[in-house]
Amino acid sequence: MKPQLHAPTGAFVGASWAALFIGAATYFAGVWNAEIQLNEKGYYFTVLMYGLFSAVSLQKSVRDKLEGIPVTGIYFGLCWLSLGLSILLLAVGLVNATLGWSEKGFFAMAFLLSLFAAVAVQKNVRDINLLKPDHDTLPMHDGHEN
Numbered sequence: 001m002k003p004q005l006h007a008p009t010g011a012f013v014g015a016s017w018a019a020l021f022i023g024a025a026t027y028f029a030g031v032w033n034a035e036i037q038l039n040e041k042g043y044y045f046t047v048l049m050y051g052l053f054s055a056v057s058l059q060k061s062v063r064d065k066l067e068g069i070p071v072t073g074i075y076f077g078l079c080w081l082s083l084g085l086s087i088l089l090l091a092v093g094l095v096n097a098t099l100g101w102s103e104k105g106f107f108a109m110a111f112l113l114s115l116f117a118a119v120a121v122q123k124n125v126r127d128i129n130l131l132k133p134d135h136d137t138l139p140m141h142d143g144h145e146n
Contacts, residue, residue: 007127
């Protein structure tokens with residue numbers, strides 16, 4: 001028996017988007033205002049983008065598996081590896097940065113908030129899409145339309 005899907009509340013959808021916006025915006029504000037070289041700013045920007053993409057991709061893969069949509073083991077493993085690498089890259093960057101401890105903590109918390117919020121936003125988008133009245137079954141993945 002499949003669990004019944006319920007639409008996320010407007011409050012949860014709004015809170016998820018707000019958390020993503022606030023987390024990413026404060027992270028970017030910190031990068032912009034940090035007294036670090038431009039190449040370091042680019043590094044921190046890229047690490048966040050990589051982390052957001054890998055978190056959303058992992059969430060989608062987990063959800064696909066739960067819904068019986070095939071996900072290859074190598075892709076699923078790469079999703080986990082990418083998420084772990086993004087966190088590791090941030091940690092290595094912060095350990096070696098000349099920033100103060102409060103700045104390092106600020107970056108770490110804004111990064112983790114952004115990752116969590118990206119997963120919540122992806123979940124909400126998928127739930128809302130699945131509950132649309134005009135939503136049909138998922139398309140076949142063999143290149144042919146049904």
